[in-house]
Amino acid sequence: MPELPEVETVRTGLTNLVEGSTINRVEVIYPKMINVAPEVFKNSLAGRKIIKIDRRGKYLLFRFDNNITLVSHLRMEGKYDVETEGTAPGKHTHIIFHLNDDRELRYNDSRKFGRMYLIHNGEEHTLSGLGTLGPEPTEQDLTFEYLKKIMNKSRGKIKPFLLNQSHLAGLGNIYVDEVLWMSKIHPETTTSLISDDEIKSLRNNIIEEMKNAIKGHGTTVHSYSNAYGEAGQFQDKLKVYGRKGQPCFRCGSKIEKTVVAQRGTHFCPKCQIKVIK
DNA sequence: AGAGATGTTAAGCG
DNA sequence: TCGCTTAACATCTC
Structure with a gap:
Protein backbone atom coordinates (compact mmCIF):
# COMPACT_ATOMS: atom_id res chain seq x y z
CA MET A 1 0.00 0.00 0.00
CA LEU A 133 -4.04 17.35 -6.22
CA GLY A 134 -3.26 19.51 -3.17
CA PRO A 135 0.23 20.72 -2.19
CA GLU A 136 3.13 18.40 -1.44
CA PRO A 137 3.59 17.83 2.32
CA THR A 138 6.78 19.87 2.54
CA GLU A 139 7.91 22.92 4.51
CA GLN A 140 7.73 25.07 1.38
CA ASP A 141 4.53 23.87 -0.23
CA LEU A 142 2.27 23.11 2.74
CA THR A 143 2.03 26.48 4.46
CA PHE A 144 0.36 27.02 7.83
CA GLU A 145 -1.87 29.71 6.33
CA TYR A 146 -3.18 27.37 3.65
CA LEU A 147 -3.77 24.49 6.05
CA LYS A 148 -5.55 26.71 8.57
CA LYS A 149 -7.76 28.18 5.84
CA ILE A 150 -8.99 24.84 4.50
CA MET A 151 -9.24 23.20 7.94
CA ASN A 152 -11.31 26.02 9.43
CA LYS A 153 -14.05 25.58 6.85
CA SER A 154 -14.23 21.78 6.96
CA ARG A 155 -17.05 20.24 9.00
CA GLY A 156 -16.08 16.62 8.48
CA LYS A 157 -13.76 14.42 10.50
CA ILE A 158 -10.02 15.05 10.42
CA LYS A 159 -9.04 11.57 9.24
CA PRO A 160 -10.97 11.59 5.95
CA PHE A 161 -9.95 15.23 5.55
CA LEU A 162 -6.26 14.27 5.58
CA LEU A 163 -6.85 11.29 3.29
CA ASN A 164 -8.42 13.60 0.70
CA GLN A 165 -5.62 14.16 -1.83
CA SER A 166 -7.10 17.45 -3.02
CA HIS A 167 -6.40 18.95 0.43
CA LEU A 168 -2.79 17.80 0.54
CA ALA A 169 -0.97 15.15 -1.45
CA GLY A 170 0.64 11.95 -0.29
CA LEU A 171 -0.85 10.78 3.01
CA GLY A 172 -2.56 7.39 3.14
CA ASN A 173 -4.14 5.32 5.86
CA ILE A 174 -0.97 4.43 7.72
CA TYR A 175 0.66 7.85 7.89
CA VAL A 176 -2.62 9.60 8.76
CA ASP A 177 -2.96 7.40 11.87
CA GLU A 178 0.68 8.13 12.70
CA VAL A 179 0.57 11.92 12.37
CA LEU A 180 -2.71 12.14 14.31
CA TRP A 181 -1.17 10.13 17.18
CA MET A 182 1.92 12.34 17.13
CA SER A 183 -0.27 15.44 17.19
CA LYS A 184 -2.57 14.03 19.92
CA ILE A 185 -5.65 14.53 17.77
CA HIS A 186 -8.48 11.97 17.71
CA PRO A 187 -9.20 10.77 14.14
CA GLU A 188 -12.91 11.64 14.47
CA THR A 189 -12.33 15.20 15.65
CA THR A 190 -14.32 17.77 13.67
CA THR A 191 -11.68 19.43 11.47
CA SER A 192 -12.84 23.02 11.97
CA LEU A 193 -12.58 22.66 15.76
CA ILE A 194 -8.84 21.99 15.72
CA SER A 195 -6.91 24.90 17.29
CA ASP A 196 -4.16 26.92 15.62
CA ASP A 197 -1.56 25.36 17.91
CA GLU A 198 -2.76 21.88 16.98
CA ILE A 199 -2.70 22.78 13.27
CA LYS A 200 0.91 23.93 13.70
CA SER A 201 1.83 20.69 15.42
CA LEU A 202 -0.03 18.62 12.85
CA ARG A 203 1.70 20.44 10.00
CA ASN A 204 5.16 19.92 11.55
CA ASN A 205 4.46 16.25 12.19
CA ILE A 206 3.25 15.66 8.63
CA ILE A 207 6.34 17.29 7.15
CA GLU A 208 8.74 15.49 9.50
CA GLU A 209 7.03 12.11 9.12
CA MET A 210 7.23 12.25 5.32
CA LYS A 211 10.90 13.22 5.48
CA ASN A 212 11.78 10.45 7.94
CA ALA A 213 9.77 7.78 6.13
CA ILE A 214 11.52 8.64 2.85
CA LYS A 215 14.83 8.39 4.69
CA GLY A 216 13.77 4.92 5.96
CA HIS A 217 12.81 3.89 2.38
CA GLY A 218 9.14 3.56 3.21
CA THR A 219 6.99 1.24 5.24
CA THR A 220 6.41 -2.41 4.41
CA VAL A 221 3.22 -3.51 6.12
CA HIS A 222 1.62 -5.83 3.65
CA SER A 223 3.38 -6.32 0.38
CA TYR A 224 5.10 -3.13 -0.67
CA SER A 225 8.60 -3.48 -2.06
CA ASN A 226 10.78 -1.16 -4.11
CA ALA A 227 12.05 -1.71 -7.62
CA TYR A 228 14.77 -4.01 -6.27
CA GLY A 229 12.17 -6.13 -4.46
CA GLU A 230 13.40 -4.89 -1.09
CA ALA A 231 11.19 -4.12 1.88
CA GLY A 232 11.25 -0.74 3.61
CA GLN A 233 12.46 -0.19 7.15
CA PHE A 234 10.02 2.37 8.41
CA GLN A 235 7.48 -0.16 9.74
CA ASP A 236 9.74 -0.52 12.78
CA LYS A 237 9.17 3.16 13.57
CA LEU A 238 5.34 3.10 13.54
CA LYS A 239 3.73 4.41 16.71
CA VAL A 240 0.09 3.28 16.38
CA TYR A 241 -0.59 1.61 13.04
CA GLY A 242 -0.94 -2.15 13.55
CA ARG A 243 -0.43 -1.85 17.34
CA LYS A 244 -3.99 -2.68 18.47
CA GLY A 245 -4.02 -3.82 22.12
CA GLN A 246 -0.38 -2.87 22.68
CA PRO A 247 0.64 -0.09 25.09
CA CYS A 248 0.78 3.51 23.85
CA PHE A 249 4.42 4.64 23.73
CA ARG A 250 3.44 7.88 25.51
CA CYS A 251 0.98 6.88 28.22
CA GLY A 252 0.81 3.08 28.28
CA SER A 253 -2.92 2.84 27.49
CA LYS A 254 -3.98 0.10 25.11
CA ILE A 255 -4.11 1.23 21.47
CA GLU A 256 -7.62 0.85 20.05
CA LYS A 257 -8.72 0.03 16.52
CA THR A 258 -12.00 1.23 15.03
CA VAL A 259 -13.36 2.09 11.61
CA VAL A 260 -13.45 5.72 10.47
CA ALA A 261 -14.48 6.61 6.92
CA GLN A 262 -14.34 2.91 5.97
CA ARG A 263 -10.71 2.70 7.05
CA GLY A 264 -9.11 0.70 9.81
CA THR A 265 -8.08 3.36 12.33
CA HIS A 266 -5.65 3.11 15.24
CA PHE A 267 -5.45 5.59 18.09
CA CYS A 268 -4.71 5.99 21.80
CA PRO A 269 -7.97 6.52 23.71
CA LYS A 270 -6.20 8.53 26.42
CA CYS A 271 -3.78 10.74 24.45
CA GLN A 272 -6.15 11.46 21.57
CA ILE A 273 -9.35 13.03 22.89
CA LYS A 274 -12.27 13.36 20.54
CA VAL A 275 -13.68 16.88 20.04
CA ILE A 276 -16.89 17.03 18.02
CA LYS A 277 -19.45 19.70 17.33
C1' DA B 1 -15.94 -19.81 3.13
C1' DG B 2 -16.63 -15.33 4.06
C1' DA B 3 -14.91 -11.07 5.99
C1' DG B 4 -11.37 -7.63 5.79
C1' DA B 5 -7.85 -4.83 3.70
C1' DT B 6 -6.57 -0.82 0.93
C1' DG B 7 -6.53 4.28 -2.61
C1' DT B 8 -9.13 6.71 -5.63
C1' DT B 9 -13.06 8.40 -7.83
C1' DA B 10 -17.85 8.42 -9.72
C1' DA B 11 -22.22 8.96 -8.10
C1' DG B 12 -25.52 10.42 -4.72
C1' DC B 13 -27.18 13.64 -1.37
C1' DG B 14 -28.29 17.90 0.91
C1' DT C 1 -21.71 24.72 -6.69
C1' DC C 2 -19.68 22.69 -3.05
C1' DG C 3 -18.54 19.48 0.47
C1' DC C 4 -19.27 15.22 2.47
C1' DT C 5 -20.54 10.14 2.25
C1' DT C 6 -20.95 5.80 0.09
C1' DA C 7 -19.97 2.23 -3.06
C1' DA C 8 -17.36 0.16 -6.58
C1' DC C 9 -13.17 -1.57 -8.40
C1' DA C 10 -10.35 -6.85 -7.98
C1' DT C 11 -8.01 -10.12 -5.55
C1' DC C 12 -5.50 -12.15 -2.01
C1' DT C 13 -4.96 -13.19 2.97
C1' DC C 14 -6.56 -14.74 7.22
Whole structure:
Protein backbone atom coordinates (compact mmCIF):
# COMPACT_ATOMS: atom_id res chain seq x y z
CA MET A 1 0.00 0.00 0.00
CA PRO A 2 2.29 2.67 -1.22
CA GLU A 3 1.88 6.17 0.17
CA LEU A 4 4.13 9.11 -0.70
CA PRO A 5 7.37 7.81 0.92
CA GLU A 6 6.99 4.43 -0.75
CA VAL A 7 6.30 6.00 -4.15
CA GLU A 8 9.34 8.25 -3.68
CA THR A 9 11.44 5.17 -2.87
CA VAL A 10 10.17 3.49 -6.04
CA ARG A 11 10.98 6.66 -8.02
CA THR A 12 14.56 6.70 -6.76
CA GLY A 13 15.04 3.02 -7.54
CA LEU A 14 13.56 3.31 -11.02
CA THR A 15 15.67 6.38 -11.73
CA ASN A 16 18.81 4.38 -10.96
CA LEU A 17 17.65 1.44 -13.05
CA VAL A 18 16.00 2.84 -16.18
CA GLU A 19 16.50 6.59 -16.51
CA GLY A 20 18.16 7.12 -19.88
CA SER A 21 16.95 3.77 -21.23
CA THR A 22 14.99 3.55 -24.44
CA ILE A 23 11.84 1.47 -24.87
CA ASN A 24 11.88 -0.82 -27.88
CA ARG A 25 8.42 -2.29 -27.62
CA VAL A 26 5.51 -2.41 -25.17
CA GLU A 27 3.21 -5.30 -24.31
CA VAL A 28 -0.20 -4.51 -22.89
CA ILE A 29 -1.62 -7.60 -21.21
CA TYR A 30 -4.43 -5.91 -19.28
CA PRO A 31 -5.80 -2.97 -21.33
CA LYS A 32 -8.21 -1.72 -18.62
CA MET A 33 -5.15 -0.41 -16.82
CA ILE A 34 -4.49 2.35 -19.39
CA ASN A 35 -6.50 5.35 -20.58
CA VAL A 36 -5.89 5.01 -24.31
CA ALA A 37 -6.24 2.21 -26.85
CA PRO A 38 -3.42 -0.36 -26.52
CA GLU A 39 -2.19 0.45 -30.05
CA VAL A 40 -1.92 4.15 -29.24
CA PHE A 41 -0.12 3.32 -26.00
CA LYS A 42 2.38 1.05 -27.74
CA ASN A 43 2.99 3.37 -30.71
CA SER A 44 3.48 6.43 -28.53
CA LEU A 45 6.17 4.77 -26.41
CA ALA A 46 8.01 2.53 -28.87
CA GLY A 47 11.46 3.98 -29.60
CA ARG A 48 11.15 6.65 -26.89
CA LYS A 49 13.77 7.37 -24.27
CA ILE A 50 12.93 7.79 -20.56
CA ILE A 51 14.60 11.10 -19.84
CA LYS A 52 13.37 11.69 -16.29
CA ILE A 53 11.14 10.13 -13.63
CA ASP A 54 9.27 12.63 -11.44
CA ARG A 55 6.76 12.23 -8.65
CA ARG A 56 3.76 14.30 -7.59
CA GLY A 57 1.93 13.05 -4.50
CA LYS A 58 1.53 9.30 -5.03
CA TYR A 59 1.83 9.62 -8.82
CA LEU A 60 4.90 8.61 -10.80
CA LEU A 61 5.58 10.68 -13.93
CA PHE A 62 7.77 9.12 -16.61
CA ARG A 63 8.99 11.85 -18.96
CA PHE A 64 9.82 10.83 -22.53
CA ASP A 65 11.82 12.51 -25.27
CA ASN A 66 8.72 13.17 -27.38
CA ASN A 67 7.00 15.50 -24.88
CA ILE A 68 4.82 12.68 -23.62
CA THR A 69 4.40 11.79 -19.95
CA LEU A 70 3.32 8.40 -18.64
CA VAL A 71 1.44 8.99 -15.40
CA SER A 72 1.40 5.90 -13.19
CA HIS A 73 -0.52 5.36 -9.96
CA LEU A 74 0.20 2.16 -8.03
CA ARG A 75 -2.98 2.33 -5.91
CA MET A 76 -2.94 -0.65 -3.54
CA GLU A 77 -0.57 -3.27 -4.89
CA GLY A 78 1.20 -1.89 -7.95
CA LYS A 79 4.89 -2.72 -8.28
CA TYR A 80 7.60 -2.28 -10.86
CA ASP A 81 10.48 -4.62 -11.40
CA VAL A 82 13.28 -4.83 -13.92
CA GLU A 83 14.25 -8.27 -15.21
CA THR A 84 16.42 -9.73 -17.91
CA GLU A 85 14.61 -10.11 -21.21
CA GLY A 86 13.05 -13.53 -21.59
CA THR A 87 12.59 -14.47 -17.91
CA ALA A 88 9.06 -15.63 -17.25
CA PRO A 89 6.73 -12.78 -16.27
CA GLY A 90 4.75 -13.13 -13.05
CA LYS A 91 1.11 -14.10 -12.79
CA HIS A 92 0.19 -10.47 -12.14
CA THR A 93 2.31 -8.76 -14.77
CA HIS A 94 0.04 -6.45 -16.80
CA ILE A 95 2.36 -4.20 -18.80
CA ILE A 96 5.86 -4.98 -20.09
CA PHE A 97 8.22 -2.31 -21.42
CA HIS A 98 10.97 -4.02 -23.42
CA LEU A 99 14.14 -1.92 -23.16
CA ASN A 100 16.92 -1.70 -25.74
CA ASP A 101 19.48 -3.43 -23.51
CA ASP A 102 18.12 -6.94 -22.88
CA ARG A 103 16.04 -5.84 -19.90
CA GLU A 104 12.32 -5.46 -19.28
CA LEU A 105 10.55 -2.99 -17.04
CA ARG A 106 7.44 -4.77 -15.79
CA TYR A 107 4.36 -3.49 -14.03
CA ASN A 108 2.79 -6.02 -11.65
CA ASP A 109 -0.43 -5.56 -9.73
CA SER A 110 -2.28 -8.43 -8.05
CA ARG A 111 -5.43 -6.37 -7.52
CA LYS A 112 -5.43 -4.58 -10.89
CA PHE A 113 -6.32 -1.30 -9.15
CA GLY A 114 -3.32 0.62 -10.49
CA ARG A 115 -3.74 2.93 -13.49
CA MET A 116 -1.54 4.44 -16.19
CA TYR A 117 -2.38 7.54 -18.18
CA LEU A 118 -0.60 8.75 -21.30
CA ILE A 119 -0.70 12.53 -21.70
CA HIS A 120 1.10 15.32 -23.54
CA ASN A 121 3.35 17.39 -21.30
CA GLY A 122 1.39 20.15 -19.64
CA GLU A 123 -1.90 18.24 -19.68
CA GLU A 124 -1.50 17.07 -16.07
CA HIS A 125 -4.39 19.28 -14.99
CA THR A 126 -6.82 17.39 -17.23
CA LEU A 127 -6.53 14.16 -15.25
CA SER A 128 -9.21 13.78 -12.59
CA GLY A 129 -6.93 12.88 -9.68
CA LEU A 130 -3.66 14.57 -10.60
CA GLY A 131 -5.44 17.70 -11.79
CA THR A 132 -6.95 18.44 -8.39
CA LEU A 133 -4.04 17.35 -6.22
CA GLY A 134 -3.26 19.51 -3.17
CA PRO A 135 0.23 20.72 -2.19
CA GLU A 136 3.13 18.40 -1.44
CA PRO A 137 3.59 17.83 2.32
CA THR A 138 6.78 19.87 2.54
CA GLU A 139 7.91 22.92 4.51
CA GLN A 140 7.73 25.07 1.38
CA ASP A 141 4.53 23.87 -0.23
CA LEU A 142 2.27 23.11 2.74
CA THR A 143 2.03 26.48 4.46
CA PHE A 144 0.36 27.02 7.83
CA GLU A 145 -1.87 29.71 6.33
CA TYR A 146 -3.18 27.37 3.65
CA LEU A 147 -3.77 24.49 6.05
CA LYS A 148 -5.55 26.71 8.57
CA LYS A 149 -7.76 28.18 5.84
CA ILE A 150 -8.99 24.84 4.50
CA MET A 151 -9.24 23.20 7.94
CA ASN A 152 -11.31 26.02 9.43
CA LYS A 153 -14.05 25.58 6.85
CA SER A 154 -14.23 21.78 6.96
CA ARG A 155 -17.05 20.24 9.00
CA GLY A 156 -16.08 16.62 8.48
CA LYS A 157 -13.76 14.42 10.50
CA ILE A 158 -10.02 15.05 10.42
CA LYS A 159 -9.04 11.57 9.24
CA PRO A 160 -10.97 11.59 5.95
CA PHE A 161 -9.95 15.23 5.55
CA LEU A 162 -6.26 14.27 5.58
CA LEU A 163 -6.85 11.29 3.29
CA ASN A 164 -8.42 13.60 0.70
CA GLN A 165 -5.62 14.16 -1.83
CA SER A 166 -7.10 17.45 -3.02
CA HIS A 167 -6.40 18.95 0.43
CA LEU A 168 -2.79 17.80 0.54
CA ALA A 169 -0.97 15.15 -1.45
CA GLY A 170 0.64 11.95 -0.29
CA LEU A 171 -0.85 10.78 3.01
CA GLY A 172 -2.56 7.39 3.14
CA ASN A 173 -4.14 5.32 5.86
CA ILE A 174 -0.97 4.43 7.72
CA TYR A 175 0.66 7.85 7.89
CA VAL A 176 -2.62 9.60 8.76
CA ASP A 177 -2.96 7.40 11.87
CA GLU A 178 0.68 8.13 12.70
CA VAL A 179 0.57 11.92 12.37
CA LEU A 180 -2.71 12.14 14.31
CA TRP A 181 -1.17 10.13 17.18
CA MET A 182 1.92 12.34 17.13
CA SER A 183 -0.27 15.44 17.19
CA LYS A 184 -2.57 14.03 19.92
CA ILE A 185 -5.65 14.53 17.77
CA HIS A 186 -8.48 11.97 17.71
CA PRO A 187 -9.20 10.77 14.14
CA GLU A 188 -12.91 11.64 14.47
CA THR A 189 -12.33 15.20 15.65
CA THR A 190 -14.32 17.77 13.67
CA THR A 191 -11.68 19.43 11.47
CA SER A 192 -12.84 23.02 11.97
CA LEU A 193 -12.58 22.66 15.76
CA ILE A 194 -8.84 21.99 15.72
CA SER A 195 -6.91 24.90 17.29
CA ASP A 196 -4.16 26.92 15.62
CA ASP A 197 -1.56 25.36 17.91
CA GLU A 198 -2.76 21.88 16.98
CA ILE A 199 -2.70 22.78 13.27
CA LYS A 200 0.91 23.93 13.70
CA SER A 201 1.83 20.69 15.42
CA LEU A 202 -0.03 18.62 12.85
CA ARG A 203 1.70 20.44 10.00
CA ASN A 204 5.16 19.92 11.55
CA ASN A 205 4.46 16.25 12.19
CA ILE A 206 3.25 15.66 8.63
CA ILE A 207 6.34 17.29 7.15
CA GLU A 208 8.74 15.49 9.50
CA GLU A 209 7.03 12.11 9.12
CA MET A 210 7.23 12.25 5.32
CA LYS A 211 10.90 13.22 5.48
CA ASN A 212 11.78 10.45 7.94
CA ALA A 213 9.77 7.78 6.13
CA ILE A 214 11.52 8.64 2.85
CA LYS A 215 14.83 8.39 4.69
CA GLY A 216 13.77 4.92 5.96
CA HIS A 217 12.81 3.89 2.38
CA GLY A 218 9.14 3.56 3.21
CA THR A 219 6.99 1.24 5.24
CA THR A 220 6.41 -2.41 4.41
CA VAL A 221 3.22 -3.51 6.12
CA HIS A 222 1.62 -5.83 3.65
CA SER A 223 3.38 -6.32 0.38
CA TYR A 224 5.10 -3.13 -0.67
CA SER A 225 8.60 -3.48 -2.06
CA ASN A 226 10.78 -1.16 -4.11
CA ALA A 227 12.05 -1.71 -7.62
CA TYR A 228 14.77 -4.01 -6.27
CA GLY A 229 12.17 -6.13 -4.46
CA GLU A 230 13.40 -4.89 -1.09
CA ALA A 231 11.19 -4.12 1.88
CA GLY A 232 11.25 -0.74 3.61
CA GLN A 233 12.46 -0.19 7.15
CA PHE A 234 10.02 2.37 8.41
CA GLN A 235 7.48 -0.16 9.74
CA ASP A 236 9.74 -0.52 12.78
CA LYS A 237 9.17 3.16 13.57
CA LEU A 238 5.34 3.10 13.54
CA LYS A 239 3.73 4.41 16.71
CA VAL A 240 0.09 3.28 16.38
CA TYR A 241 -0.59 1.61 13.04
CA GLY A 242 -0.94 -2.15 13.55
CA ARG A 243 -0.43 -1.85 17.34
CA LYS A 244 -3.99 -2.68 18.47
CA GLY A 245 -4.02 -3.82 22.12
CA GLN A 246 -0.38 -2.87 22.68
CA PRO A 247 0.64 -0.09 25.09
CA CYS A 248 0.78 3.51 23.85
CA PHE A 249 4.42 4.64 23.73
CA ARG A 250 3.44 7.88 25.51
CA CYS A 251 0.98 6.88 28.22
CA GLY A 252 0.81 3.08 28.28
CA SER A 253 -2.92 2.84 27.49
CA LYS A 254 -3.98 0.10 25.11
CA ILE A 255 -4.11 1.23 21.47
CA GLU A 256 -7.62 0.85 20.05
CA LYS A 257 -8.72 0.03 16.52
CA THR A 258 -12.00 1.23 15.03
CA VAL A 259 -13.36 2.09 11.61
CA VAL A 260 -13.45 5.72 10.47
CA ALA A 261 -14.48 6.61 6.92
CA GLN A 262 -14.34 2.91 5.97
CA ARG A 263 -10.71 2.70 7.05
CA GLY A 264 -9.11 0.70 9.81
CA THR A 265 -8.08 3.36 12.33
CA HIS A 266 -5.65 3.11 15.24
CA PHE A 267 -5.45 5.59 18.09
CA CYS A 268 -4.71 5.99 21.80
CA PRO A 269 -7.97 6.52 23.71
CA LYS A 270 -6.20 8.53 26.42
CA CYS A 271 -3.78 10.74 24.45
CA GLN A 272 -6.15 11.46 21.57
CA ILE A 273 -9.35 13.03 22.89
CA LYS A 274 -12.27 13.36 20.54
CA VAL A 275 -13.68 16.88 20.04
CA ILE A 276 -16.89 17.03 18.02
CA LYS A 277 -19.45 19.70 17.33
C1' DA B 1 -15.94 -19.81 3.13
C1' DG B 2 -16.63 -15.33 4.06
C1' DA B 3 -14.91 -11.07 5.99
C1' DG B 4 -11.37 -7.63 5.79
C1' DA B 5 -7.85 -4.83 3.70
C1' DT B 6 -6.57 -0.82 0.93
C1' DG B 7 -6.53 4.28 -2.61
C1' DT B 8 -9.13 6.71 -5.63
C1' DT B 9 -13.06 8.40 -7.83
C1' DA B 10 -17.85 8.42 -9.72
C1' DA B 11 -22.22 8.96 -8.10
C1' DG B 12 -25.52 10.42 -4.72
C1' DC B 13 -27.18 13.64 -1.37
C1' DG B 14 -28.29 17.90 0.91
C1' DT C 1 -21.71 24.72 -6.69
C1' DC C 2 -19.68 22.69 -3.05
C1' DG C 3 -18.54 19.48 0.47
C1' DC C 4 -19.27 15.22 2.47
C1' DT C 5 -20.54 10.14 2.25
C1' DT C 6 -20.95 5.80 0.09
C1' DA C 7 -19.97 2.23 -3.06
C1' DA C 8 -17.36 0.16 -6.58
C1' DC C 9 -13.17 -1.57 -8.40
C1' DA C 10 -10.35 -6.85 -7.98
C1' DT C 11 -8.01 -10.12 -5.55
C1' DC C 12 -5.50 -12.15 -2.01
C1' DT C 13 -4.96 -13.19 2.97
C1' DC C 14 -6.56 -14.74 7.22
